[in-house]
Amino acid sequence: MKTITGGQVRAARALLKISAETIAKSANIGIATVRRSEADDGPVTMTKANALALQTALETAGIEFIAENGGGVGVRLIEKGK
DSSP, X not given: OOOXXXXXXXXXXXXXXXXXXXXXXXXXXXXXXXXXXXXXXXXXXXXXXXXXXXHHHHHHTTEEEEOOSSSOOXXXXXXXXX
8 A cells, every 4th residue: 555645635536526525435434534634745644444445445436646756746537448
């Protein structure tokens, strides 16, 4: 599992145009957990199980997490059909 950041979670939800409630339900975690994860730009502060559930739900919805590669971490939408 990659370490994801609060900024990536916020950006992923914005790209998907989904609410914190929607992704919390998809990840089977609490809405407060999602909101806390987005509060800081650094690595999410939650249990490993919750972080994995959140990351998996976002990836399933079409997000690809981009690791630090000299230009900073990020997210992008995965092209349909790939």
